Amino acid sequence: MPEHKQFGTRAAHAGRIDVPTTTRPVSMPIYQTSVYAFPDLDLVEAVQEGREKGYLYARNGQPNAEALEVAYAELEGGEAGISAATGMGAIFAVLFGLLEAGAHAVVTRDIYGATYALFEQQLSRYGVNRTYVDTNDLGAVAAAIRPETKLVYVESISNPTVKVADLPGLAQLCRERGLKLVVDNTFASPFVLRPLEHGAHVVISSATKFLGGHSDLMAGVAAGERESLTKIRQALVLNGAMLDPFAAWLTVRGTKTLHLRVERQCSNALALARFLNGHPKVEVVNYPGLAGHPLLRNGAGAMLSFAVRGGLAAANRLIRGLELAEFVPSLGDVTTTVSHPVLTSHRAMSPEQRAGLGITENLVRVSTGIEAVEDIIADFDRALSGV
Numbered sequence: 001m002p003e004h005k006q007f008g009t010r011a012a013h014a015g016r017i018d019v020p021t022t023t024r025p026v027s028m029p030i031y032q033t034s035v036y037a038f039p040d041l042d043l044v045e046a047v048q049e050g051r052e053k054g055y056l057y058a059r060n061g062q063p064n065a066e067a068l069e070v071a072y073a074e075l076e077g078g079e080a081g082i083s084a085a086t087g088m089g090a091i092f093a094v095l096f097g098l099l100e101a102g103a104h105a106v107v108t109r110d111i112y113g114a115t116y117a118l119f120e121q122q123l124s125r126y127g128v129n130r131t132y133v134d135t136n137d138l139g140a141v142a143a144a145i146r147p148e149t150k151l152v153y154v155e156s157i158s159n160p161t162v163k164v165a166d167l168p169g170l171a172q173l174c175r176e177r178g179l180k181l182v183v184d185n186t187f188a189s190p191f192v193l194r195p196l197e198h199g200a201h202v203v204i205s206s207a208t209k210f211l212g213g214h215s216d217l218m219a220g221v222a223a224g225e226r227e228s229l230t231k232i233r234q235a236l237v238l239n240g241a242m243l244d245p246f247a248a249w250l251t252v253r254g255t256k257t258l259h260l261r262v263e264r265q266c267s268n269a270l271a272l273a274r275f276l277n278g279h280p281k282v283e284v285v286n287y288p289g290l291a292g293h294p295l296l297r298n299g300a301g302a303m304l305s306f307a308v309r310g311g312l313a314a315a316n317r318l319i320r321g322l323e324l325a326e327f328v329p330s331l332g333d334v335t336t337t338v339s340h341p342v343l344t345s346h347r348a349m350s351p352e353q354r355a356g357l358g359i360t361e362n363l364v365r366v367s368t369g370i371e372a373v374e375d376i377i378a379d380f381d382r383a384l385s386g387v
């Protein structure tokens with residue numbers, strides 16, 4: 001800024017430089033700007049029409065979010081992707097993008113509590129009808145389909161009882177009946193399971209969990225066929241739940257080590273599940289790796305749950321007794337954490353609904369971290385001895 005301008009003018013415009021583009025920064029810069037400047041109206045029009053690549057206003061798209069969207073679509077094998085401020089932001093965009101008043105969805109009974117609340121408390125107000133079924137019973141899914149059904153919604157590995165969805169069977173049924181199969185892949189992560197490879201149309205993840213991996217961000221992503229993703233993006237942009245540049249940047253950084261973290265987290269989960277299985281203070285252990293499952297690769301995921309003998313009081317004593325594993329109503333961190341679905345993630349469901357799904361007051365959910373497995377097992381061993 002020329003020196004003959006007033007101090008305040010120079011201050012307001014200070015630091016405006018053109019960054020040379022001959023070399024590429026190895027770590028993508030954080031584009032901490034809400035808006036982009038245009039030299040003239042010709043370029044505005046060209047960018048709006050898609051003739052020139054450029055960014056306009058960060059709610060419509062920005063480089064860090066786009067980097068994450070490309071990364072997630074690539075890891076899941078999708079044609080296109082979107083990112084949102086949270087996992088629920090992504091689920092909201094998917095459901096509002098693909099459903100309308102009068103439409104019907106067949107939804108898994110084994111569903112994250114907030115997604116259930118989104119269907120029951122919000123989509124219901126806009127005239128979207130829902131039927132909840134055991135989506136691994138393909139006969140029940142087929143029987144629930146109506147002429148106005150638009151999609152089937154499942155979790156690849158369910159929260160919190162870690163049931164693995166029959167994705168090939170559901171995908172075939174959806175293809176035959178002209179429906180979209182939408183899969184929340186948060187618990188598995190694309191390292192363990194890639195629903196699009198089994199015929200799903202749209203896959204969603206709360207990137208707050210394994211993709212981010214360090215409990216330091218909130219983000220959501222979705223990927224899949226371009227036609228659906230275009231509608232989903234329109235819903236997302238108008239809903240305004242866009243991801244901010246720093247959270248997008250952090251998520252991409254987390255994603256680079258997803259395979260290393262989750263590989264270790266899966267082997268730790270298997271060892272812990274084997275330890276808990278048959279333990280005298282444990283009634284039941286849910287972990288798909290105990291019996292093995294053909295859809296899961298690179299391990300059976302880092303999520304397990306178990307029922308401790310002695311009801312809610314015993315679960316409370318266990319949680320108090322754990323030293324390494326903290327009670328955290330989230331998952332996917334590099335440290336081992338535990339949660340209590342009845343009091344947190346599945347609060348929105350009635351006690352009868354929860355009981356039907358095996359979500360009991362003594363159920364503790366575990367997200368295994370990357371620590372030395374001996375230390376994780378010793379922590380649970382000691383805490384269980386005090387239950």
Ligand SMILES: Cc1ncc(COP(=O)(O)O)c(C=O)c1O
Binds near residue numbers: 159219
């Ligand atoms: C399976 C599943 N899907 C979606 C979400 C929502 O993600 P977020 O908390 O990032 O909105 C969660 C959060 O716990 C979850 O467990």
